[in-house]
Amino acid sequence: MSKKNFSKKRQAKINKRLDFLNVMVIMSILIVGFIYLIVFKRETISNEENRNLTKFPKFSVENYLSGKYTEGIAKYYDDTVPNRSELKKFIATYIIPLKGLEYGSDNLIIYQNNGGNKKPDKPEKPEVTTTQTTVSSVSNTNTEITSTTTVTVTTVPDNHNPAVNGEIANNIVVVNNRGLMLYGGGMENGAEYASILNEYKKQLGKDVNVYSMVCPTAVSYYMPENYLDLTASEQDNITNINNNLKDVIPVDIFNTLLCHKNEDIYTRTDHHWSQLGAYYASQQFAEIADVPFNDISKYKKVSLPNYVGTLYGYTQSSALINNPEDFVYYIPPNSYTTTYYSTSFTDPTEGDLLFDPAPMAESSYYLVFMGGDEKITHINTDCKNGRNLVIFKDSYGNAVVPNLTGSFENIYVCDMRHFELNSIEFIKQVKATDVLFAMNTFSATGGNYKCLEDIMNQ
Numbered sequence: 001m002s003k004k005n006f007s008k009k010r011q012a013k014i015n016k017r018l019d020f021l022n023v024m025v026i027m028s029i030l031i032v033g034f035i036y037l038i039v040f041k042r043e044t045i046s047n048e049e050n051r052n053l054t055k056f057p058k059f060s061v062e063n064y065l066s067g068k069y070t071e072g073i074a075k076y077y078d079d080t081v082p083n084r085s086e087l088k089k090f091i092a093t094y095i096i097p098l099k100g101l102e103y104g105s106d107n108l109i110i111y112q113n114n115g116g117n118k119k120p121d122k123p124e125k126p127e128v129t130t131t132q133t134t135v136s137s138v139s140n141t142n143t144e145i146t147s148t149t150t151v152t153v154t155t156v157p158d159n160h161n162p163a164v165n166g167e168i169a170n171n172i173v174v175v176n177n178r179g180l181m182l183y184g185g186g187m188e189n190g191a192e193y194a195s196i197l198n199e200y201k202k203q204l205g206k207d208v209n210v211y212s213m214v215c216p217t218a219v220s221y222y223m224p225e226n227y228l229d230l231t232a233s234e235q236d237n238i239t240n241i242n243n244n245l246k247d248v249i250p251v252d253i254f255n256t257l258l259c260h261k262n263e264d265i266y267t268r269t270d271h272h273w274s275q276l277g278a279y280y281a282s283q284q285f286a287e288i289a290d291v292p293f294n295d296i297s298k299y300k301k302v303s304l305p306n307y308v309g310t311l312y313g314y315t316q317s318s319a320l321i322n323n324p325e326d327f328v329y330y331i332p333p334n335s336y337t338t339t340y341y342s343t344s345f346t347d348p349t350e351g352d353l354l355f356d357p358a359p360m361a362e363s364s365y366y367l368v369f370m371g372g373d374e375k376i377t378h379i380n381t382d383c384k385n386g387r388n389l390v391i392f393k394d395s396y397g398n399a400v401v402p403n404l405t406g407s408f409e410n411i412y413v414c415d416m417r418h419f420e421l422n423s424i425e426f427i428k429q430v431k432a433t434d435v436l437f438a439m440n441t442f443s444a445t446g447g448n449y450k451c452l453e454d455i456m457n458q
Helices: 003-039 061-066 068-079 084-094 187-204 225-230 234-243 254-258 275-289 310-315 362-368 395-399 423-429 447-457
Strands: 101-103 108-110 129-135 149-155 166-169 172-175 178-181 209-215 300-307 325-331 336-341 349-351 376-381 388-393 410-415 434-440
Touching: 061 068, 172 310, 178 310, 187 209, 187 234, 187 423, 187 434, 187 447, 209 234, 209 275, 234 254, 254 275, 275 325, 275 395, 300 362, 310 362, 325 362, 362 395, 388 395, 388 423, 395 410, 395 434, 410 423, 423 447, 434 447
Parallel strands: 108 166, 209 434, 388 410, 388 434
Antiparallel strands: 101 108, 129 149, 166 172, 172 178, 300 325, 336 349, 336 376, 376 410
16 A cells, blocks of 8 residues: 555544544534523523513414414523523623724724615715614613604714724614713604693693703713714703793703713613702702702712613623613602502502612612602602692603602602593692603603693593
8 A cells, every 4th residue: 555545544534533523522512502401490580681581482273383382482492591691791792792883993883773775875084984873762661762763973083082982782872881872853843842841831820830851861971072973962952842832941951960970960871860860950940949959968878789771781782781880879868658559540559769679680770769650659748838749751750759859748750651641630639839841852852752742631
């Protein structure tokens, strides 16, 4: 046998052994993976995403024949992987950052939602990149993001500004370990929102004070100036609303919050503001309404560590999950009692204004404020000044309520999305002297504001 033939046979044996080894390794991985998925406990709740995971489907002949049963099994096993949280963190840290478009040397990553095959426009200058990005809705029980629009995104790389390092996913910017929702604007909707409030004032008459507090979101204060074209101006939209109000008193808190932007007035990982931000807004409202107001130094401060809120659920960003924050709330110093009712103002139940966070998932700490939205809340306080306040709000308004327990004798809190009564009759029934509409810009210029008209006419 020639030396050449011997070498070929030897190489062939080696290749067979390597092939066999590869097959054994792959089979071992599959077997171990199968045992892991079958034996280990499956997750039922995602604390980071603040939701229950998919349940195993119930069998029926109809579901089986339609394919829904087997599809449900696939979704169950896909959604309830053992050690899901740790795997999600690994993916968020090492896999997701590989996606998207990178602009310049500042590493700004944009996960585009072009709504199809729309291509980015050509840049006007070499250092400018322009794309079309659709700002669309995100929704869950505590979210008021409802406006949908298309905005032109212009990014100008700035190597001297460290604040431009960030990413965008699902129309949310993540920059400096902070999530920011992109605001789409809505001048016409804002004008209609104002006209609805004007109708409230008209029907309630001169004896009831009506106020509008439209709350800006964090994007107005923490978006790097170099990327402001990503978002519409909340300040301009709030000004437009206030200019269309007639006999309704505006509570313009934009500049008030701007003065405190270096404080923790917004949470970094959640779409809500913090109670501290709501405190400064409430302080301005109390001054305009000419009622007393408790100084924050009299409150008991409570700080809860390891908070990662809703924005991680939307973005799966490693910058958020790997940089949790403290969730801080403040317990009012004065005495009060709290009664919860159904959304039709029945079935009263005594309770706490601020819920115990101990049984809550860390991602759900914002529920400390009255436990959520689907209820009517009545707070009777020791502030015996004869002033009764009704608040119609979205979830931003929840953080306002504890700050006003030293300002009004009675406070009635109603979420406009769940209220089941005629709002005008309710205001008169509880003998309100003041009505505050408190919601963020996404509600005031998005779809939620129409709920105010619906409940006025039902």
